[in-house]
Amino acid sequence: xxxxxxxxxxxxxxxxxxxxxxxxxxxxxxxxxxxxxxxxxxxxxxxxxxxxxxxxxxxxxxxxxxxxxxxxxxxxxxxxxxxxxxxxxxxxxxxxxxxxxxxxxxxxxxxxxxxxxxxxxxxxxxxxxxxxxxxxxxxxxxxxxxxxxxxxxxxxxxxxxxxxxxxxxxxxxxxxxxxxxxxxxxxxxxxxxxxxxxxxxxxxxxxxxxxxxxxxxxxxxxxxxxxxxxxxxxxxxxxxxxxxxxxxxxxxxxxxxxxxxxxxxxxxxxxxxx
Amino acid sequence: xxxxxxxxxxxxxxxxxxxxxxxxxxxxxxxxxxxxxxxxxxxxxxxxxxxxxxxxxxxxxxxxxxxxxxxxxxxxxxxxxxxxxxxxxxxxxxxxxxxxxxxxxxxxxxxxxxxxxxxxxxxxxxxxxxxxxxxxxxxxxxxxxxxxxxxxxxxxxxxxxxxxxxxxxxxxxxxxxxxxxxxxxxxxxxxxxxxxxxxxxxxxxxxxxxxxxxxxxxxxxxxxxxxxxxxxxxxxxxxxxxxxxxxxxxxxxxxxxxxxxxxxxxxxxxxxxxxxxxxxxxxxxxxxxxxxxxxxxxxxxxxxxxxxxxxxxxxxxxxxxxxxxxxxxxxxxxxxxxxxxxxxxxxxxxxxxxxxxxxxxxxxxxxxxxxxxxxxxxxxxxxxxxxxxxxxxxxxxxxxxxxxxxxxxxxxxxx
Numbered sequence: 001x002x003x004x005x006x007x008x009x010x011x012x013x014x015x016x017x018x019x020x021x022x023x024x025x026x027x028x029x030x031x032x033x034x035x036x037x038x039x040x041x042x043x044x045x046x047x048x049x050x051x052x053x054x055x056x057x058x059x060x061x062x063x064x065x066x067x068x069x070x071x072x073x074x075x076x077x078x079x080x081x082x083x084x085x086x087x088x089x090x091x092x093x094x095x096x097x098x099x100x101x102x103x104x105x106x107x108x109x110x111x112x113x114x115x116x117x118x119x120x121x122x123x124x125x126x127x128x129x130x131x132x133x134x135x136x137x138x139x140x141x142x143x144x145x146x147x148x149x150x151x152x153x154x155x156x157x158x159x160x161x162x163x164x165x166x167x168x169x170x171x172x173x174x175x176x177x178x179x180x181x182x183x184x185x186x187x188x189x190x191x192x193x194x195x196x197x198x199x200x201x202x203x204x205x206x207x208x209x210x211x212x213x214x215x216x217x218x219x220x221x222x223x224x225x226x227x228x229x230x231x232x233x234x235x236x237x238x239x240x241x242x243x244x245x246x247x248x249x250x251x252x253x254x255x256x257x258x259x260x261x262x263x264x265x266x267x268x269x270x271x272x273x274x
Numbered sequence: 275x276x277x278x279x280x281x282x283x284x285x286x287x288x289x290x291x292x293x294x295x296x297x298x299x300x301x302x303x304x305x306x307x308x309x310x311x312x313x314x315x316x317x318x319x320x321x322x323x324x325x326x327x328x329x330x331x332x333x334x335x336x337x338x339x340x341x342x343x344x345x346x347x348x349x350x351x352x353x354x355x356x357x358x359x360x361x362x363x364x365x366x367x368x369x370x371x372x373x374x375x376x377x378x379x380x381x382x383x384x385x386x387x388x389x390x391x392x393x394x395x396x397x398x399x400x401x402x403x404x405x406x407x408x409x410x411x412x413x414x415x416x417x418x419x420x421x422x423x424x425x426x427x428x429x430x431x432x433x434x435x436x437x438x439x440x441x442x443x444x445x446x447x448x449x450x451x452x453x454x455x456x457x458x459x460x461x462x463x464x465x466x467x468x469x470x471x472x473x474x475x476x477x478x479x480x481x482x483x484x485x486x487x488x489x490x491x492x493x494x495x496x497x498x499x500x501x502x503x504x505x506x507x508x509x510x511x512x513x514x515x516x517x518x519x520x521x522x523x524x525x526x527x528x529x530x531x532x533x534x535x536x537x538x539x540x541x542x543x544x545x546x547x548x549x550x551x552x553x554x555x556x557x558x559x560x561x562x563x564x565x566x567x568x569x570x571x572x573x574x575x576x577x578x579x580x581x582x583x584x585x586x587x588x589x590x591x592x593x594x595x596x597x598x599x600x601x602x603x604x605x606x607x608x609x610x611x612x613x614x615x616x617x618x619x620x621x622x623x624x625x626x627x628x629x630x631x632x633x634x635x636x637x638x639x640x641x642x643x644x645x646x647x648x649x650x651x652x653x654x655x656x657x658x659x660x661x662x663x664x665x666x667x668x669x670x671x672x673x674x675x676x677x678x679x680x681x682x683x684x685x686x687x688x689x
Contacts, residue, residue, distance in 0.1 A: 008365040112357065
């Protein structure tokens with residue numbers, strides 16, 4: 001029987017390593033499965049916790065923006081408007097922060113066992129996706145409550161929005177996770193970065209309230225804006241601001257490539273410095 | 275057949291920094307400023323943990339790697355298991371590599387024993403189907419069947435270890451890397467593991483690379499040994515030969531250092547210390563059932579001193595096993611004449627356990643509170659078990675616990 005041959009050499013040219021990740025797909029699955037299982041085991045409120053947070057935020061913002069400061073959110077009423085933004089935002093922010101911390105949390109394993117390292121931030125993003133799906137269920141319930149019609153044709157828009165957020169979250173997360181291994185104090189900047197991104201995304205306000213075109217173009221660089229745009233347009237069947245989406249897509253691709261490139265470039269030495 | 279492991283000109287270079295290897299962003303920002311004022315401060319030193327390693331390991335060979343701490347043993351295993359990349363050279367590995375660099379990696383306290391088997395197994399490189407197939411055997415081997423569906427946090431540390439070992443023992447890679455894992459766990463379980471390891475290596479022709487400080491494991495488990503010294507592969511041969519040259523390299527270094535420690539004003543000078551087997555041949559390695567002699571030579575430069583001689587014996591954990599003084603000699607009460615002397619103590623067989631021991635020697639007089647010389651760790655010896663003779667181990671395999679291992683007289687009577 002021919003044995004598999006492994007050729008070990010000093011780190012060489014860049015490759016994405018996707019084939020190897022595919023070989024290790026079971027480990028990918030087990031890491032994700034473990035984190036979801038542990039998360040929902042540790043908190044008795046597990047599932048409830050995943051939905052209480054966006055619901056609480058929704059309540060707060062609804063009180064502030066639909067009662068105190070009247071905001072025009074088009075055909076969507078404010079609670080649905082803000083909830084749709086919040087669940088997508090949470091997917092992004094928890095992907096970034098969990099993936100960003102993930103390499104340091106797994107330092108013990110990294111020092112002892114070889115596997116494609118990108119599985120670690122990757123599974124952190126999948127765990128966030130699981131939480132998002134819980135939130136999405138609640139969102140659908142609220143759509144029924146508020147008699148918001150849901151159509152099949154919305155589905156591709158939803159999917160496109162979610163995929164955009166996932167790719168951006170994974171890209172930023174891998175980049176930050178590699179930076180975090182190398183520069184241990186980098187993690188303190190993550191909450192600040194996320195806060196800036198939160199207020200620059202059309203989560204709690206519609207982008208239509210921003211009157212300066214240059215500012216809109218600047219905000220479009222935040223991929224979450226394009227993703228929310230797609231999601232809400234799918235929901236209402238309204239027009240899509242494609243320049244917003246395309247700018248967001250371009251930014252996402254840039255973030256993704258930078259993240260993967262930097263991660264792959266430094267990953268060989270994680271075991272030495274983690 | 276092609277070799278299982280083939281390594282060519284392999285080297286690994288590390289950066290030496292005063293600070294921890296990872297850095298803080300604030301240092302990156304403040305570093306250029308520091309450099310401006312103190313250019314020498316930021317010089318980065320490098321060192322080669324491994325250099326010019328060339329080796330071939332055939333399928334089915336069980337190779338022990340011996341060397342001092344920092345010789346590069348673990349780095350070599352890390353490169354072969356791909357945890358860290360080499361800086362130069364290349365390696366070809368034929369077959370799946372399983373490493374027992376640390377057992378229980380990835381265990382999670384909140385998951386049940388069964389869930390942890392799947393998780394740990396897949397981290398160690400088992401496919402889910404393989405785990406399914408081996409699950410019963412793993413649970414059975416671990417001896418924690420009753421608790422297998424309760425969370426790991428309710429296990430004792432011993433139980434966690436058993437479970438971890440059990441998963442590791444059921445790995446079926448063609449190449450198994452082991453780094454000092456046998457030193458843990460209770461005795462009964464250790465025996466079980468060692469037995470299992472011998473079984474898989476002999477029966478299935480698995481290739482094993484084994485790093486240990488326990489020389490008796492190397493002799494009992496390995497068919498071949500390699501000596502690493504300061505990152506270089508200095509010798510390859512049979513385990514007994516390699517252990518002997520390792521031991522003598524240890525004592526050479528020590529006595530060279532010690533010669534310079536001779537006190538110049540002292541009337542008694544240390545010359546040498548050597549060990550001899552029962553046939554009178556100088557050696558560093560002795561079968562545990564045989565007695566051996568330790569001889570020290572010294573010269574006396576002044577008349578009129580009553581000189582006591584002594585040896586102190588330490589094991590490789592630094593435990594002082596015993597001290598012995600020259601009490602039953604004429605020189606214990608009468609002064610030495612000027613001249614050169616040799617003092618000899620016979621260590622009986624069946625006293626030491628297996629392993630490496632360090633012997634120091636001294637000339638002194640407690641009553642006068644004088645120490646003429648004290649050579650610490652002047653000699654290193656290795657005690658090993660031969661399998662064709664009776665020793666205090668009897669038929670027990672694996673590590674035999676205890677600091678010493680005397681052969682005692684036992685009697686059993688029916689009452």
